[in-house]
Amino acid sequence: MTTSETAYHRLSSVPSPPVLSVEDVRVTLGRGLHRARILDGVSLTVERGETVGLIGETGSGKTTLARTILGLTPVSGGRVLVDGEDVTRLGRRKRRALRRRGVVQYVFQDPLKSLDPDLTIGESLTEPLLLQGVPGDEARERALRFLGRVHLDEQLLDRLPGRLSGGQRQRVAVARALVTEPDVVILDEPVSALDAANRVQVLSILQELKAAGIALLFVSHDLGSVAGVADRIAVLHRGEVVEVGTTRDVVTNPSHPYTQLLLRSAPTLRSASADRAERAALRARLTA
Numbered sequence: 001m002t003t004s005e006t007a008y009h010r011l012s013s014v015p016s017p018p019v020l021s022v023e024d025v026r027v028t029l030g031r032g033l034h035r036a037r038i039l040d041g042v043s044l045t046v047e048r049g050e051t052v053g054l055i056g057e058t059g060s061g062k063t064t065l066a067r068t069i070l071g072l073t074p075v076s077g078g079r080v081l082v083d084g085e086d087v088t089r090l091g092r093r094k095r096r097a098l099r100r101r102g103v104v105q106y107v108f109q110d111p112l113k114s115l116d117p118d119l120t121i122g123e124s125l126t127e128p129l130l131l132q133g134v135p136g137d138e139a140r141e142r143a144l145r146f147l148g149r150v151h152l153d154e155q156l157l158d159r160l161p162g163r164l165s166g167g168q169r170q171r172v173a174v175a176r177a178l179v180t181e182p183d184v185v186i187l188d189e190p191v192s193a194l195d196a197a198n199r200v201q202v203l204s205i206l207q208e209l210k211a212a213g214i215a216l217l218f219v220s221h222d223l224g225s226v227a228g229v230a231d232r233i234a235v236l237h238r239g240e241v242v243e244v245g246t247t248r249d250v251v252t253n254p255s256h257p258y259t260q261l262l263l264r265s266a267p268t269l270r271s272a273s274a275d276r277a278e279r280a281a282l283r284a285r286l287t288a
């Protein structure tokens with residue numbers, strides 16, 4: 001959907017379907033004795049222009065869900081609709097075509113994974129567009145525009161990623177995810193590897209993208225960084241969504257013990273660090 005179509009849907013009374021709809025997804029991975037259910041009946045939607053935070057501890061299945069949305073991990077049940085198209089049923093050729101269209105983009109925790117170390121920043125930003133057949137001049141113009149959107153100077157265009165700071169690299173990775181004007185961007189721990197100053201900068205860029213109506217799925221173990229950006233939060237625990245609600249509701253009135261535990265472990269959301277005994281008691285309830 002183009003930007004003007006998105007604006008039309010926002011202004012008109014025509015209900016627009018979610019840009020991303022994960023429906024009762026089950027994923028089983030591993031072989032033999034190590035085979036395990038990693039996602040168990042996960043459902044989640046991201047509406048146009050909405051930012052959804054997906055939070056959960058290490059091993060809860062966040063990256064597996066992100067990979068499933070990208071069509072990289074096969075499902076054993078359920079479906080994933082991107083702009084109404086079930087990406088779990090696509091053949092390899094259609095999946096590649098969908099990827100080339102850049103409808104869903106992905107930003108990794110480590111920006112070096114999103115950026116080819118041998119390509120200049122300019123080449124990294126224009127590559128997805130040239131693959132789509134966008135003419136060189138237009139691709140360069142767009143690359144420059146999106147570099148500006150992440151508040152980076154055009155002088156960086158000729159540099160290699162290795163000559164940028166971690167924070168600059170992550171902003172380039174965000175710009176690269178945006179150049180194809182995707183319907184939804186998945187950000188997998190986008191600020192976890194950054195220092196405090198860069199974290200604040202990237203989070204404020206995410207706020208701007210959100211204000212510009214780009215749909216974001218912000219994946220993180222850190223409720224604190226997600227809460228400042230997300231409209232809604234889904235909590236993943238051992239492969240199941242145990243709670244989903246508006247950020248305000250989840251933060252002020254969490255219903256699941258696991259969410260309560262995450263909140264008590266997020267010092268930025270509490271005036272004082274929580275009592276260790278309180279957290280231990282919640283953990284005991286979860287493992288009981």
Ligand SMILES: Nc1ncnc2c1ncn2[C@@H]1O[C@H](COP(=O)(O)OP(=O)(O)OP(=O)(O)O)[C@@H](O)[C@H]1O
Nearest residue numbers: 029030038056057058059060061062063064065221
């Ligand atoms: N290919 C695989 N085969 C078997 N098990 C896997 C595979 N990939 C992931 N897992 C397991 O699935 C579970 C969820 O992993 P996943 O990486 O999705 O979690 P996560 O929430 O993203 O964690 P992290 O924050 O550490 O990245 C883990 O227990 C992991 O060991």
